[in-house]
Amino acid sequence: MRLIIAEKPSLARAIADALPGSGKRQDGAIHCGDTTVTWCLGHLLEQAAPEAYDPADKQWRLDRLPIVPQQWKLMPRSKARGQLAVIRKLIKQASEVVHAGDPDREGQLLVQEVIDYMKYRGPVQRLLISDLNRPAVSRALASLRPNAEYHPLFQAAQARARADWLYGINLTRAWTLTGRQAGHDGVLSVGRVQTPVLGLIVRRDNAIRDFVPHPFYPLWVDLKVALGQLRAWWAPKEHQPLDDQGRLIDRRPADALAAQLPGASGQLTQLDQQEKRQAPPLPYSLSALQVDAARRHGLSAQVVLDICQRLYEQHKLITYPRSDCRYLPEEHLPLAQRSLSGACQNDQALQQWLKGADFSLRSKAWNDKQVGAHHAIAPSGKPADFSQLSATEGHVFRLIVRNVMAQFYRPLRTFEVKAEFTLLEEAFRARGQSILDPGWKPLFTTRDESPPLPTLTQGEACQALGAAVEEKETRPPEPFTDASLIKAMMNIGRYVDDPAVRRTLRDTDGLGTEATRAGIIETLVQRGYLVRKQKALRATKLGSALIAALPSAVSTPERTALWEQRLRAISEQQDNANTFQQALLDDLRGLLSHSDAARLRNSLQTAQGEAGGPVKRASKPRNRYSKKKANSKGSRKTPVQ
Known part of the structure; x- marks a missing residue:
């Protein structure tokens, strides 16, 4: 009998529908001739709790850290035991097993850890399905690969799971116990992805809080040219009082120039005109x-x-x-x-x-x-x-x-013009765009990005009709939203200060994965570290206090992004899971030495003082490794990182 183990029931049904035979469903499986299809319910197994390795670790104690299992153990989730019993019975009868986890790192881990847990030693094939419609499933069934080809992917997923356990268990216990010493009664959860995400938001909130606006003064002039009119903006020279973005911060030079401009003659001294083609946006990740x-x-x-x-x-x-x-x-x-x-x-x-x-x-x-x-x-x-x-x-x-x-759809074709005029020995710039062929653009928006300029000729004369100085004020950075935070997690290199690390991260995975980013944001909200205010995501007092108390290396993105890089290298057989774990342990011991009750107490008090109210106690997160596991019926979610 050939046994196909799918990641979830919906995938199992799609596979059974594409197989010959009656497709009779019975006792947690679908029987199709000489092939039986069964399923997992998301993760059926989870990393064992610390006390499973040593009963002394049931009690949280600083002197027991770091906790490092010598022989890793997996435990059945409480509500998964029935389906595990079904798989155990079927796998004993199987002459061949087909691994039908989702086609990603976590999908490889989820099913393979069950096969290994059952100590199955027969042949294993890999079925990769990304489309649940029958023709696509039939094509996939005709293209099975040896599961051994995907063992490096499993090793990377396993290394990630173990590393998250080591990092989360040890740092959460360390800072929770330190929090008790500092007078905070609640769990302070720390994770290798969730904490840097929280750090991004706290630092953005701090930048908004500490922002001091200053005025700046753009000057515009309306110009008459041969074939129409346009508006151009003064480009002050470097000797003028400018901020770091080249904006004029002293109004007097702008007022003096604006008074001289009406009626002044000038010339178009630089003209850049070019046709541009823009391909359609790619399909979505x-x-x-x-x-x-x-x-x-x-x-x-x-x-x-x-x-x-x-x-x-x-x-x-x-x-x-x-x-x-x-x-x-x-x-x-x-x-x-x-x-x-x-x-x-x-x-x-x-x-x-x-x-x-x-x-x-x-x-x-x-x-x-x-x-x-x-x-x-x-x-x-x-x-x-x-x-x-x-x-x-x-x-x-x-x-x-x-x-x-x-x-x-055809590419978007535009004609873009950049013009620089010289009047009274000063430069004034204008730019415009006209659409030659909208191509794919109407599928996305009907709005033009910038209006076109009149037809211009290099060297033509111009005359100033009127000019004025506007008073504007610099604005603080925008708070993160779901959209901007996901984009930041995708492009985390932009938030790294070290140029060498930024270069390394430019082409690698960002913070978290496609499957986990949304869950990480929701977890931070549920644990009282973030709150949604309309569309904005803002840190709570507790979230800000935790980031202030932690070593910066825990709340910045360099470490976790480099983790993802190493995990990818493991999946491509360019790195080793054991050396990765050893490097993590060395790092972890250094971080644990920085737990400081006085620093945490001060950060909690500072957050309370700034906000004008008490720091809300964090809701105690469910022990993701306990036997009383919530959502164990069908969760495919990985342990919160």
């Missing part, structure tokens, strides 16, 4: 979709992820959503017209977009070299029944279809 859905529809990252899971599993309208890739396989190109036609079938707006598509075009999105374990999110081709979709599900589905549809 999950994070890119979360950013756009937050901006356009005000949806949180977690809501977008939940919607995508329903569109994928329940409605079968899209391909695998937890993707970090924005490219599509070249073999999908010939099928695109059919899948987009199906996706657009029951929606008037999508039908209009479909009419404008030219399927003879090929964009840069179709590139096998850019596709890894999974490809960009795309419509599956199944017609959508919008009466069965919520309004927000419809919004997200249209975004996904739109970005794939855009690949069959």
Whole structure:
């Protein structure tokens, strides 16, 4: 008997539907001739709690840290024991096992750890499915690979899980116990991803709080040229009183120049005119979709992820959503017209977009070299029944279809002009844009970025009609929103001070993964470290106090981003999981030596004083390694990082 172990029931049903045989469901499995399909319920196993290694560690004590298991143990989740018993019975009868976890690092871990836990030693094949529709599943079933090929991916996932345990257990215990010494009665949770994310927000909030505005004074002049009029802006010379962004901070020179300008003659001294072509935006990765859905529809990252899971599993309208890739396989190109036609079938707006598509075009999105374990999110081709979709599900589905549809629209062609005029020996600059061919742009917006300028000729004369000085004020940085925070997590190198580290991170994964970013934000909210104020994400007093008390290395993104880089190297057999863990332990011991009750007490008091009220006690997070585990029925979520 061949046994296929899927990651979740919905995937198991899709596999069974594509297999020959009756597909009889019985006792936690679906029987299809000589093949049986069973499933996990997300993670069936979890890392054992510290007391499973030594009963003395049930009590939290500083002198017991760091806790380092010598032989790692996995424990069944409390509500997963029934399904584990089903798999155990079936795997004893199996002559071959097929691993059907999701096509990513966590999916590789989730099923393989169950196979290993059962001590199965027979042949194991790997089934990779990113689209739950029957034709796609049938193609995947015909393309099984040896599971051994994906062992490095499993090693990377396992290293991540163990490292998160070591980091989270030890630092959370250390700072919680230090917090008690400082007078704080509550758990202070620390994680290798969640804490740097909190640090980003705290530092942004501090920058907003400490921001001191100052005025600046732009000067404009309206110019008459041969074929019309335009407005140009003064570009002060460096000897003028300027801020670090080149803005004039003393009004007097601007007023003096504005008084002289009306009626003055000048000349167009520099003219840069060029046609530009802009390719359509690529199809979505999950994070890119979360950013756009937050901006356009005000949806949180977690809501977008939940919607995508329903569109994928329940409605079968899209391909695998937890993707970090924005490219599509070249073999999908010939099928695109059919899948987009199906996706657009029951929606008037999508039908209009479909009419404008030219399927003879090929964009840069179709590139096998850019596709890894999974490809960009795309419509599956199944017609959508919008009466069965919520309004927000419809919004997200249209975004996904739109970005794939855009690949069959012409590039946006614009004519851009930059002009510099000289009057009274001073430079005045103007810029404009005209659209030659809107291409894909109407699918995204009907707004022009900047108005066109009159037709200009190098060296032509100009005359000032009028001028004025405006008084403006610098503004503080914007608080983070779901959209800007996800984008920051994707591009974390921008928030790193060290130039060498920034260069290293430029082309690597960001903070967290596609599958975990939304959950990290929600966890910080649930634990009382963040609060949503309209669309803004702001740190609470407790969140600010914790960041102030921790060593900066714990709350800045360098470490966790470099972790992701090393984990990727392990998955590509360019690094070793044991050396990675040893480096982590050396780092961890150094961090534990910095737990300081006096520093924490001071930061808690400072946060209270600044905010004018008591620091709210953190709600105690569920022990993610305890036997009384919430949400163990079907959670695919990894332990909070």
